[in-house]
Amino acid sequence: MTIGVLALQGDVREHVAAFCDLGEDVTLVRRPEDLEGVDGIVLPGGESTTVSMLLDSSGLFDPLDAALAAGLPAFGTCAGMILLATEVLDGRSDQRRFGVIDLTVRRNGYGRQRASFECDLDVPGLGGPPGVPLHAVFIRAPVVEAVGGGVEVVARLPTGGGLAATGPVVDGEPTGPVVAARQGSVLATAFHPELTADRRLHRRFVEMVKERAGERRS
Amino acid sequence: MSDPQSPASHPGPDRPTGTFTVKRGLAEMLRGGVIMDVVDATQAKVAEDAGAVAVMALERVPADIRRDGGVARMSDPALIEGIQAAVTVPVMAKARIGHFAEAQVLASLGVDYIDESEVLTPADESHHIDKWPFEIPFVCGATNLGEALRRISEGAAMIRSKGEAGTGNIVEAVRHLRAVLGDIRKITQADSAELFGWAKQLSAPIGLVQEIADTGRLPVPLFCAGGIATPADASLVMQLGAEAVFVGSGIFKSADPAKMARAIVEATAHYADADLVAKVSTGLGAAMPGQEIQAIDVHLADRGW
Numbered sequence: 148m149t150i151g152v153l154a155l156q157g158d159v160r161e162h163v164a165a166f167c168d169l170g171e172d173v174t175l176v177r178r179p180e181d182l183e184g185v186d187g188i189v190l191p192g193g194e195s196t197t198v199s200m201l202l203d204s205s206g207l208f209d210p211l212d213a214a215l216a217a218g219l220p221a222f223g224t225c226a227g228m229i230l231l232a233t234e235v236l237d238g239r240s241d242q243r244r245f246g247v248i249d250l251t252v253r254r255n256g257y258g259r260q261r262a263s264f265e266c267d268l269d270v271p272g273l274g275g276p277p278g279v280p281l282h283a284v285f286i287r288a289p290v291v292e293a294v295g296g297g298v299e300v301v302a303r304l305p306t307g308g309g310l311a312a313t314g315p316v317v318d319g320e321p322t323g324p325v326v327a328a329r330q331g332s333v334l335a336t337a338f339h340p341e342l343t344a345d346r347r348l349h350r351r352f353v354e355m356v357k358e359r360a361g362e363r364r365s
Numbered sequence: 366m367s368d369p370q371s372p373a374s375h376p377g378p379d380r381p382t383g384t385f386t387v388k389r390g391l392a393e394m395l396r397g398g399v400i401m402d403v404v405d406a407t408q409a410k411v412a413e414d415a416g417a418v419a420v421m422a423l424e425r426v427p428a429d430i431r432r433d434g435g436v437a438r439m440s441d442p443a444l445i446e447g448i449q450a451a452v453t454v455p456v457m458a459k460a461r462i463g464h465f466a467e468a469q470v471l472a473s474l475g476v477d478y479i480d481e482s483e484v485l486t487p488a489d490e491s492h493h494i495d496k497w498p499f500e501i502p503f504v505c506g507a508t509n510l511g512e513a514l515r516r517i518s519e520g521a522a523m524i525r526s527k528g529e530a531g532t533g534n535i536v537e538a539v540r541h542l543r544a545v546l547g548d549i550r551k552i553t554q555a556d557s558a559e560l561f562g563w564a565k566q567l568s569a570p571i572g573l574v575q576e577i578a579d580t581g582r583l584p585v586p587l588f589c590a591g592g593i594a595t596p597a598d599a600s601l602v603m604q605l606g607a608e609a610v611f612v613g614s615g616i617f618k619s620a621d622p623a624k625m626a627r628a629i630v631e632a633t634a635h636y637a638d639a640d641l642v643a644k645v646s647t648g649l650g651a652a653m654p655g656q657e658i659q660a661i662d663v664h665l666a667d668r669g670w
Binding site: 154155156157158159160161177192193194196197200201204205225226237238239254255259260261262263264265266267284285286287305339342 | 379380381382383384386387390391393394395396397398413416417418419453454455472475476477478500501502630631634635638
């Protein structure tokens, strides 16, 4: 099984290191031919407008779009989430997106760099030691403003600290915006799990890729 | 669903901003990209249209600062705000070496990165800015590893070479990259006792030297700046080990800035693909006029220590 990491721009090395930690084979994807033999694709953090442009000029956009439409598992972080989402607000008008996870995201929705932050997230569905939060790093991150019906919410920002409550009320407590989500074989986060040592999200993606490979065999 | 209020304007104690992780994190996100000097909103749009990962807002590109002489200072806030309004990519701006009040003004404008830059006239002959108290990250120039580590110990979250800005001559940036990366390679071969000798020789904190020995890399991203004028220049410095490039005068002093900008973006992303660099280098028109280093009066890299 081979995980491809889109290597046009951004924090490619950290994703490669994360999957190597988990013992997976990783290959860098820069050209259409690099997609051959890839069982899952990672869209790293970076500048989404630049990556969109380089996807076009490298000839990668269309073959990757077709592979994603055919069910290639994908994991996008920050800029990667923007590229995978169905709707992008505050993007460039010529910005391309794959539209394979039903999210409406607002680019740089938390604000400029001075608003970039770190935060502990509750991720009960991700496994690992019970009660251990996932530490998340948000860098000029996109805000998820709407989530489609078929999307599983993996994590929300906790409320408190003056956060705007944009989620449903759970046990009488308002919840924050969605920051990690899954739909079918697509996983997306507004933050950067590749910048921290907790590998639960990368492991989840590896499981998704294996599930998909199993389905294709049977 | 209604718009969330800007949640980050009310950071709680459980939601820290301005940490070293988020400062260095933005630098990590710019890797493999091109940061372009722009002097107005129109140039900023050209840069963004060409695929810049960020722009550097300044009043004059280095070639013009060099030509005009005099004291070069932080840009007019109105100019920076105009550029912030024109583009969606990160906007950086320059403060003079040691001029923490200029840096405070830039922080108040909400720029995404502050370049404590030798391209401007230094304000302090013996102290760089203490960058730790700032929420905004800093990039600083370095000609060698000791200088890089001293800047990191002062709080810089990104290091760039100090190639001679405004000359269109890559030779100085290459010297700086080779100096920094060559010493890093040697440190990875040193034993634990020798690391103390390295710290002394570099006038740098032992902890940072030990970190380099462990990881084989600088503790923050290393970018190239100064003298990049062609796509092949970008490919050269990326192959030497730079993780992204700053282009100053090289774009808007060339014959066809939009085309040159785009070509340098492609060459930086695909730096190891000579066929692609050849293709994007074809028919670009004149690059910026270059200068021999011996022919210039002011050596900007000598500013800072």
